[in-house]
Amino acid sequence: xxxxxxxxxxxxxxxxxxxxxxxxxxxxxxxxxxxxxxxxxxxxxxxxxxxxxxxxxxxxxxxxxxxxxxxxxxxxxxxxxxxxxxxxxxxxxxxxxxxxxxxxxxxxxxxxxxxxxxxxxxxxxxxxxxxxxxxxxxxxxxxxxxxxxxxxxxxxxxxxxxxxxxxxxxxxxxxxxxxxxxxxxxxxxxxxxxxxxxxxxxxxxxxxxxxxxxxxxxxxxxxxxxxxxxxxxxxxxxxxxxxxxxxxxxxxxxxxxxxxxxxxxxxxxxxxxxxxxxxxxxxxxxxxxxxxxxxxxxxxxxxxxxxxxxxxxxxxxxxxxxxxxxxxxxxxxxxxxxxxxxxxxxxxxxxxxxxxxxxxxxxxxxxxxxxxxxxxxxxxxxxxxxxxxxxxxxxxxxxxxxxxxxxxxxxxxxxxxx
Numbered sequence: 001x002x003x004x005x006x007x008x009x010x011x012x013x014x015x016x017x018x019x020x021x022x023x024x025x026x027x028x029x030x031x032x033x034x035x036x037x038x039x040x041x042x043x044x045x046x047x048x049x050x051x052x053x054x055x056x057x058x059x060x061x062x063x064x065x066x067x068x069x070x071x072x073x074x075x076x077x078x079x080x081x082x083x084x085x086x087x088x089x090x091x092x093x094x095x096x097x098x099x100x101x102x103x104x105x106x107x108x109x110x111x112x113x114x115x116x117x118x119x120x121x122x123x124x125x126x127x128x129x130x131x132x133x134x135x136x137x138x139x140x141x142x143x144x145x146x147x148x149x150x151x152x153x154x155x156x157x158x159x160x161x162x163x164x165x166x167x168x169x170x171x172x173x174x175x176x177x178x179x180x181x182x183x184x185x186x187x188x189x190x191x192x193x194x195x196x197x198x199x200x201x202x203x204x205x206x207x208x209x210x211x212x213x214x215x216x217x218x219x220x221x222x223x224x225x226x227x228x229x230x231x232x233x234x235x236x237x238x239x240x241x242x243x244x245x246x247x248x249x250x251x252x253x254x255x256x257x258x259x260x261x262x263x264x265x266x267x268x269x270x271x272x273x274x275x276x277x278x279x280x281x282x283x284x285x286x287x288x289x290x291x292x293x294x295x296x297x298x299x300x301x302x303x304x305x306x307x308x309x310x311x312x313x314x315x316x317x318x319x320x321x322x323x324x325x326x327x328x329x330x331x332x333x334x335x336x337x338x339x340x341x342x343x344x345x346x347x348x349x350x351x352x353x354x355x356x357x358x359x360x361x362x363x364x365x366x367x368x369x370x371x372x373x374x375x376x377x378x379x380x381x382x383x384x385x386x387x388x389x390x391x392x393x394x395x396x397x398x399x400x401x402x403x404x405x406x407x408x409x410x411x412x413x414x415x416x417x418x
Contacts, residue, residue: 002062002108003070004042006101010087011048019044019055027324028300029053030374035064047344052085056088065111073113080115080244081124089330094258096125098119108181114223116155116241153203155224155241161201165391167240168197168406169208173252173357173384175261181418183266188259190252198240205395208247218251235280254387259383262287262409263295263334268375269418274307278345278418280329282371284336287382289407292334296376297343300327304350311344334377373412383407 011029014018018039024188026032038057045067046055078083079099082093090097099122103283104113112118173192180186210216213234214284221227222238222245229237236248266281280297295315301308303324310317315331329343395403 002058002060003056003105003110004059004108005057006074007053007057008097008106009053009055009092011051011053013053019046019053020068034068043304045071047075049075049085051087052090065353067075069413070110070113072102075117076246077113077118081122088378095124096122114155114241114245115178116245118350119158119243126283139342149215150250153239154222155237156224157242160242162199163397164199164402165201165397166197166199166402166404167206167249168403169410170195171383171387171389171390171405172408172410173387174410175384176412177259177261177414179261179265179269179416183264185259185261186417188254189412191402192253192385192387193249194247195244196240197244200240200242200397200401201292201399202208202397203399204401205237206241207391207393208232208238208389209391209393210236211390212386215253215385216250216387217253218416220249232262250336252387254385258286258387260287261285262290262379262384263289263292263375263377263380263411265297265373265375265416267416267418268359269270274348276347276349278347280343280345280416281378282334282343283339284334287336290379290382291336292375292377292379293332294376294378295331295334297329298374298376299327299329299343300343300374301327301345301347305347306350308345308347314338314341314343317343340362371418373416373418375416376411377414378408378410380406380408382409384409 007016007019009015009019010222013023020101021030022036022044023029032046034047035043037043038208042057042059042062043062044055044057045064046053047068054074056067056071058067077084078090078097079098081100082089100118103118103121143380169331171194173191174188174193176187178186206215219230221230222241224238224239224240225247231234238247242246262285264283264285268279270277278299280299282295282297305325308319308325310319310327312329315329317327317329320326320328325347327343327345331341334341388407389405391400392403
């Protein structure tokens with residue numbers, strides 16, 4: 001794989017003119033294709049993570065999934081080093097970002113995105129070093145020689161010691177679904193990640209037993225996992241890296257399982273003369289009575305919309321006009337007893353809609369009003385696929401292992417059509 005260039009951009013695409021022009025040609029960043037043809041026979045591949053866009057440019061034939069996987073690895077590595085990623089934190093930690101990218105990519109070829117290896121090459125920035133680097137513009141680096149591990153387990157060095165031996169597991173699942181105006185599910189998909197935080201001494205060997213390994217397919221494991229053990233016994237055997245790492249990512253085959261929606265959303269769109277009304281109603285779904293947190297409903301409106309009025313008795317709302325009008329409704333928590341939470345949007349469309357109505361012709365997609373609502377949420381302590389950890393066994397070492405498992409289900413691409 002040969003990477004020509006790598007850009008870290010804001011959502012407007014400033015700094016990459018070709019990407020900014022491409023964004024101007026689509027209704028919103030969410031509608032932008034992750035892979036598209038760029039200028040001078042190049043291919044542009046990007047991912048979006050919150051307020052930043054990570055863009056890779058290639059000029060040779062490369063499987064796009066490799067670039068997408070690399071970009072995701074860049075995000076994970078930067079997050080572990082500098083925490084919350086934003087335009088400001090990237091600028092404040094420029095020296096560290098530059099050093100990491102230099103170690104990840106060599107002359108366009110990807111070397112590694114494994115943070116366990118990178119920690120032996122690039123020091124984690126301290127507050128004092130960061131202040132000096134920002135003032136002087138000079139990277140202090142590390143006073144010690146890089147601690148490069150050349151053993152049979154390059155993801156874990158020898159001689160690790162911790163005062164307490166802990167291992168924590170997070171199983172985070174994402175629901176991608178499209179629901180039509182009648183409430184019927186058009187498409188439904190569940191994928192997830194098994195992320196771990198290890199603070200174990202010595203060279204531990206762990207075996208993780210899951211309750212429903214049969215429904216897991218398209219599984220991608222960390223290099224520490226012994227693949228043969230998974231293929232033969234459907235258990236995960238591994239010597240863990242020290243610190244945080246992603247053990248596996250998977251897709252859950254839900255063909256024979258009930259399609260669980262933690263949050264039920266009804267979206268209605270009506271029109272009277274030139275007044276359009278959008279109504280969104282929220283109710284808790286199947287989540288074992290768990291509270292639904294960080295709920296966000298985004299309703300993009302046509303560019304011709306004006307005189308936008310919003311009514312909601314619960315939560316907060318905002319109207320933005322960055323690229324096209326959009327109403328966002330935010331609720332901190334939706335509890336099992338909450339029923340009929342309602343958002344009402346009314347707006348007018350400019351004269352083009354009236355002309356099309358007089359002609360009796362079919363209105364364009366922009367003149368039909370809002371087409372869909374996009375939902376975000378998070379449910380702690382709940383698994384949409386019912387995949388859970390049955391056992392976590394420690395081999396080789398004799399100390400007592402303290403362990404914890406957390407389950408989180410969140411919205412991926414969660415769309416409700418009008």
